Amino acid sequence: MEDLIEILEELQPEVDYETTENLIDGRYLDSLTILALVSEIEDKFGVEIPTVEIIPNNFNSAKKIWSLIERLREE
Amino acid sequence: MSYFNSLYLFLILPIIVIIYNLIPKGRRYYLLFVNLVFYFIIGNKLIIYLLLTILSVFLCGKLMNKYDNEKETLLKKENDRTLVNGKIKKKRKLVLLLCVLLNVGFLFTFKYLNFFSSNINLLFELLPINCVINVPQILAPIGISFYTLTAFSYIIDVYNNKIEASNSFVKVALFISFFTQIIEGPFTRFSETADDLYNAKKTTYDMFCSGYERILYGLFKKIVVADRVNILVELIFNNYTTYTGAGVLLGVIGYVIVLYMDFSGTMDVVCGTGELFGVKMPENFRQPFFSKNVSEFWTRWHISLGSWFRDYIYYPLSLSKPLKKLTVKSRKVLGNHYGPLISGTIALFVVWFLNGLWHGAGYTFLFFGMYHFVLIATGNFMNPIIIKICNYLHINRKNIFYRVFQSIKLTCLVIIGELFFRANTLKDAFAMFSRIFTKFNLTNTNFLEIGLDVYDYVILLLSILFLFVIGLMKEKGINVREKLNSKKTWIKWTILYLFILIIIIFGAYGPGYVPVDPIYADF
Incomplete structure (x- = not known):
């Protein structure tokens, strides 16, 4: 989780990732940041994120992104 | 046909709602009947193309389901999960491709054939090549751009295992042909409206007031x-x-x-x-x-159009293997x-080219798309x-x-x-x-x-x-x-x-x- 927050802070530093729960709906992360985030996550955590998983519900908070990574790791 | 027609809004629609509520059972069938009659009134014989689209996505969905169900049997035979998964994925991809091609074919013929043939003729004239492609003026089924994209969202979601293919033709037909949205949208997803349409709840006083407000x-x-x-x-x-x-x-x-x-x-x-x-x-x-x-x-x-392009064009394209490598x-x-701007911009170009073209077969619409790109x-x-x-x-x-x-x-x-x-x-x-x-x-x-x-x-x-x-x-x-x-x-x-x-x-x-x-x- 700490690694993920580090990635997020590097990509978009102006957000408090511990508390923000509307990263997509609140437009904190735009589509370009999502592209960078996906490639960084895949690189760092060795998972492949299918495009069907790129929905606000999976990316609206750091916790949700982390759950997605864990789920993809298990699959 | 306009949804603002006062006869429609204050006589026909209330009658449709009253009959809908008087029916004790099978309201979903009545709603489907209303959808089809409505489309027949505005689209006449061209309703056949709407029905073909519905039938094609329904059957292709069922076929994908069938391939999925064959997985266990194949696994017993082959004992190699990767191989079996690959085979099934290939078959499902082929079904998706055929379904998309068929419906893109309808859309292209009705909406873009004239535009493209007139441009080819113009090119022949400029070159000069003594050849003219004659395409008769064809009347497009009303709402074809809306219901085709709605149908695509269903079949692509089934392909991606985002939703399960429906076993009910009525449910799929209700989802694609809902009379109030078939002319001008919005684009809905199967997971958003299909259950509500299929369950066909009775109208309460609050629903009626809120709807008419x-x-x-x-x-x-x-x-x-x-x-x-x-x-x-x-x-x-x-x-x-x-x-x-x-x-x-x-x-x-x-x-x-x-x-x-x-x-x-x-x-x-x-x-x-x-x-x-x-x-x-x-x-x-x-x-x-x-x-x-x-x-x-x-x-x-x-x-709903923006999110359709985002989910079915922008992300699949910008996160495709070659563009991901580029990123x-x-x-x-x-x-x-x-860094991500290059692949993002390539995908953005495709999205806005298609967005312009979706609005109409004409240079003003293409310019509109490119302007926003x-x-x-x-x-x-x-x-x-x-x-x-x-x-x-x-x-x-x-x-x-x-x-x-x-x-x-x-x-x-x-x-x-x-x-x-x-x-x-x-x-x-x-x-x-x-x-x-x-x-x-x-x-x-x-x-x-x-x-x-x-x-x-x-x-x-x-x-x-x-x-x-x-x-x-x-x-x-x-x-x-x-x-x-x-x-x-x-x-x-x-x-x-x-x-x-x-x-x-x-x-x-x-x-x-x-x-x-x-x-x-x-x-």
């Missing part, structure tokens, strides 16, 4: 505002050479108002009608003119912002630079003055885009655009001689102010209808009767007024 709100936008401004727009766009640049500018601003009020008003009627049948439709507009930039504007205007490489060289791509490129400049000049980007400046800039950019969208030809669009700057001549422009009088301007001003306040309340998270419905019955009904009275008294109908044709029905 929404319909009235849409009616106000259309009859009081859009139809009134339409006179001026038609006059100016069809005879722009007789008006000064100031007059042309007024016409273009007028068109933006007409387009917004007509389309968002239609969506109010569509969503309100959905509520009468217990179907919650997704919102298609969210105060677009409060956006900070063009990119945000398109997440608030025609939202990884370019990020190392160009950093976190400019350039604006959004430039915005993406400039964003970090603008932030740096603002920080350097100590400009607070959350400051109200900066936000107002952003809104004005955005409105100007939208107005230019819509000029190209509405103009009769691309040549006219450029001529009108240049006229605004070269022959502005404000002092020689009599705004009272362009179809509207002082009475019209006053009504428009007050109406837009009213809609602005409602928009502002929505933006602040206030649910206006919930507020209204929580009032005492007599207060609520007094407000509603007053609103109806306002629409009747100040509506722009009758001699001298030309109602706006449903603009998006042509797409």
Whole structure:
């Protein structure tokens, strides 16, 4: 989780990732940041994120992104 | 056919709802019957293409399901999960491809064949090659661009295992053919509306009131505002050479108002009608003119089309293997912002090319698409630079003055885009655009001689102010209808009767007024 927050802070530093729960709906992360985030996550955590998983519900908070990574790791 | 037809709204629709509620069982079949009769009335024999689309996605979905179910049997035989998964994926991909090809074929034949063949003929003429492709003028099934994309969303979601293929033809047919959305959308996803349509709940008193409140709100936008401004727009766009640049500018601003009020008003009627049948439709507009930039504007205007392109074109393309590799490489060289920009921009180009083409087979629409591509791509490129400049000049980007400046800039950019969208030809669009700057001549422009009088301007001003306040309340998270419905019955009904009275008294109908044709029905 700490690694993920580090990635997020590097990509978009102006957000408090511990508390923000509307990263997509609140437009904190735009589509370009999502592209960078996906490639960084895949690189760092060795998972492949299918495009069907790129929905606000999976990316609206750091916790949700982390759950997605864990789920993809298990699959 | 317009959803604003008073006979439809206040006689046919209530009758449909009353019969729907009188039926004790099988309301879903009745609703499907209504959908098909409605489409037959507006589309006549062309209903066959709608039925073929529904049947094709239903059967292809079932076929994909069948392949999935064969997995266990194949695993027992082959004992190699990767191999079996690969085989099944291949078969499913083939089914998807065939289904998409068939429906793209319909769409292309009806909507784009003439445009492409006339361009090829033009090319032959220029080369010169003595050959002419003769394509007869074909009447396209109404709403084909809407129901085809809706059908695609179903089959792609099944392919991606996002939803399970439905075993019920009625459910799939209800989802694709719902009469209130088939002409102008919004695009819905199977997971959003199919269950509500299939469950076909009875209409409660609250659902009926809430639905008709929404319909009235849409009616106000259309009859009081859009139809009134339409006179001026038609006059100016069809005879722009007789008006000064100031007059042309007024016409273009007028068109933006007409387009917004007509389309968002239609969506109010569509969503309100959905509520009468217990179907919650997704919102298609969210105060677009409060956006900070063009990119945000398109997440608030025609939202369902934007999200369709995002989910089925933008992300699958920008996250495809070659573009993903490109992102990884370019990020190392160009950093976190400019790295993903290259693959993002390639995908963005495809999205806006298709978006322009979706709106219509014509150069004005292609230009409209490319115009927005350039604006959004430039915005993406400039964003970090603008932030740096603002920080350097100590400009607070959350400051109200900066936000107002952003809104004005955005409105100007939208107005230019819509000029190209509405103009009769691309040549006219450029001529009108240049006229605004070269022959502005404000002092020689009599705004009272362009179809509207002082009475019209006053009504428009007050109406837009009213809609602005409602928009502002929505933006602040206030649910206006919930507020209204929580009032005492007599207060609520007094407000509603007053609103109806306002629409009747100040509506722009009758001699001298030309109602706006449903603009998006042509797409």
